[in-house]
Amino acid sequence: MARPSFRASRQTLIAAGTLLAVALVVAFSSRAFIEQHKVEALHPSPALKRVFPLSEINPNLKGTPGDTDVYMYEGPGKGGSLLVIGGSHASEIAGTMTVALLVETLKVDAGTVFLIPHANASAMTHDEPQEAHPRHVFFDTPGGRRAFRLGARFTNPVHQWPDPITYAQPGSGTMLAGAETRNLNRAFPGVENGNLTERIAWGITELIRREGIDLSFDIHESSPEYPVINAIVASETSQDVASYAAISLQSDGWEFALEPSPPNFHGLSHREWTDHTKTRPILLETASAVMGRLRGPTNADLATIGKDPQYVKAAKIGAISVPFDENGISIEVRVARDLAAIAAIVSAFNDLVPDRAILVGGWPDPKELVEHKLGDYLAAP
């Protein structure tokens, strides 16, 4: 008689233990899930005029996870206008951090500046599957530690689903793999009432059109083995400022490859902003070891400190496209490259189009940033 009741209680214990384990996993993962939906607070510089949602430009984004903040700055003097977006691909953290740093340090003497740190806000709410990426990266400011999310390349499938088998790009009809329907940098110029990604793309393109923005930057990163890296991508309308700036960057010790925007590479920001707006578009690209296929152990330090012995070996045998030594490629170097390029291109624009000059500054000197920590320049949490 005692035996069956002992078995029953053992089974009850196993069931209770399993349920408890499941509850713990659910509690842990739901906390991480909710954390990744929390938009990090930025502390704009005093030059900020106003912050508005992109849904003000495309009302079809209102109340959706694709809506995102646009930070607008205006100087006392009249001048041209500038747009800088980061996080088109939310896994490319240096782009987001460059724009976040601009939000917190920008000074404007003349002209108007629009900054979008999370261009694809939905892509910020998840991470790359099966990549063991950290969900957050950390920066120690003088007033304490700040966390920023490391998102994914594509719009979160929870927000835009299902993917078609193939994605016929609106406008060009170019056929792409189905998942590319969630790639913001294949969705330009966008569709006003299209899928979520196309609506975001339309909002940004329409912002450029409506405000008559003169100069527009889209900041990206890629794996160190990708061939178009440490690059300034410019189209036929921005070649003038880009080539002028490339020379001054080179003489200042910054190596950049100047890459043309292919005329039939549709959906990309630099191509479609050229064809559908009057802006001069520029895409910037830096090398991030955390995105690479040859990387070793993956953690938040790899995304920020950027040291990786595997890439040191790869560089020695010429398997990658950028120099990579024991110092790695830190987030400070990547953000400094973005800032140096932006400063040089804005300055080239001001020389070529003086009546639309954009007089901006306030961000850390790129050469100085490389010698310090990014957190030294960010506001306290």
Ligand SMILES: [Zn+2]
């Ligand atoms: Zn990218």
